[in-house]
Amino acid sequence: MAVFTPVTLDDLSQWIKQFPLGKAVALKGIASGIENSNFFLTTERGEYVLTIFENLDFEQLPFYVQLMRHLADRGIPVPAPVANDAGELVVALHGKPAAIVSKLDGSSQMDPQPVHCAEVGAMLAKMHLAGRNFPLHQPNLRGLDWWIETVPKVLPYLDAGTATLLQAELAFQRDFAAGTTYAALERGPVHADLFRNNVMFVGERLSGCFDFYFAGWDTWLFDLAVTVNDWCIDLDTGRLDDARVVALTRAYHAVRPFTAADHAAWQPMLRAAALRFWLSRLYDFHRPRAAEMLTPHDPTHFERVLRERIAHGAPDLTA
Ligand SMILES: Nc1ncnc2c1ncn2[C@@H]1O[C@H](COP(=O)(O)OP(=O)(O)OP(=O)(O)O)[C@@H](O)[C@H]1O
Numbered sequence: 001m002a003v004f005t006p007v008t009l010d011d012l013s014q015w016i017k018q019f020p021l022g023k024a025v026a027l028k029g030i031a032s033g034i035e036n037s038n039f040f041l042t043t044e045r046g047e048y049v050l051t052i053f054e055n056l057d058f059e060q061l062p063f064y065v066q067l068m069r070h071l072a073d074r075g076i077p078v079p080a081p082v083a084n085d086a087g088e089l090v091v092a093l094h095g096k097p098a099a100i101v102s103k104l105d106g107s108s109q110m111d112p113q114p115v116h117c118a119e120v121g122a123m124l125a126k127m128h129l130a131g132r133n134f135p136l137h138q139p140n141l142r143g144l145d146w147w148i149e150t151v152p153k154v155l156p157y158l159d160a161g162t163a164t165l166l167q168a169e170l171a172f173q174r175d176f177a178a179g180t181t182y183a184a185l186e187r188g189p190v191h192a193d194l195f196r197n198n199v200m201f202v203g204e205r206l207s208g209c210f211d212f213y214f215a216g217w218d219t220w221l222f223d224l225a226v227t228v229n230d231w232c233i234d235l236d237t238g239r240l241d242d243a244r245v246v247a248l249t250r251a252y253h254a255v256r257p258f259t260a261a262d263h264a265a266w267q268p269m270l271r272a273a274a275l276r277f278w279l280s281r282l283y284d285f286h287r288p289r290a291a292e293m294l295t296p297h298d299p300t301h302f303e304r305v306l307r308e309r310i311a312h313g314a315p316d317l318t319a
């Protein structure tokens with residue numbers, strides 16, 4: 001269902017010549033994913049993934065694709081985009097932007113244990129450090145400005161109690177983001193969507209992570225909070241599993257030690273990360289795009305996560 005733009009091997013026979021990949025020998029549509037058309041592509045040189053970007057345009061894409069290239073060049077296990085003979089990483093195919101990236105080994109781990117969370121924490125910290133000298137700048141397009149713009153659009157669909165929670169949390173996050181603790185946090189290009197379905201494992205070894213299309217400049221701690229809010233929770237209740245939180249955050253800290261500001265900001269940041277996905281899911285649920293083809297994610301999941309973080313908080317960092 002996730003191939004929106006059909007492509008055949010015949011279509012690629014000329015197009016592929018601009019890449020140093022030899023002939024295309026097999027092409028198979030990938031069923032999962034809701035944003036782009038993805039294909040496993042086999043060429044004479046190896047295994048790749050061909051992505052046709054359905055909702056992102058040529059202006060936005062260099063940030064994502066060059067960030068992947070930058071990280072891959074520094075040993076972070078992310079898909080490495082392949083340049084064509086003109087040095088371009090994004091090339092038109094059927095009138096839409098397209099890219100070829102290396103294929104990662106492995107499969108997602110949807111029932112993560114502390115050992116997997118530790119792998120994710122260490123990789124995330126390495127990714128943050130490797131991004132420090134990345135030259136392009138794009139804000140997190142799902143950051144505070146977007147929350148401020150989007151809350152009024154979803155409020156009409158909510159009952160009074162839910163609307164009050166959403167408005168109160170937005171007010172809390174605006175205050176927090178205006179304070180000195182927030183200003184002291186380290187920042188750089190972050191993944192911002194490192195959920196279980198965006199990471200590959202071979203056994204207990206993390207073999208790669210992908211889907212950089214929500215990446216942007218934000219605090220490193222926000223990225224960590226997004227990750228913990230997915231990897232370290234019971235999916236039915238939204239409750240944190242302390243063993244997984246400790247495994248993930250300790251492994252992160254061993255690579256990129258936490259600062260005083262990180263410690264002070266941890267609880268508000270977990271709430272910010274819950275708000276981010278509650279809001280995007282509310283927006284997608286109540287105001288679906290005309291071209292939306294798949295069932296949107298359940299917004300109430302992240303409402304539960306937010307209520308949990310407000311009520312119970314999380315273990316302190318490196319506790
Ligand atoms: N480089 C890669 N190596 C191996 N598999 C990949 C790679 N990129 C994507 N995939 C596979 O393709 C699927 C869809 O990719 P992706 O999640 O990026 O799609 P998307 O349409 O951007 O989706 P969404 O935002 O819904 O997650 C992934 O679940 C994964 O199985």
Ligand SMILES: N[C@@H](CCO)C(=O)O
Binds near residue numbers: 193195297
């Ligand atoms: N990870 C997002 C989907 C966008 O990739 C969510 O669960 O709402």
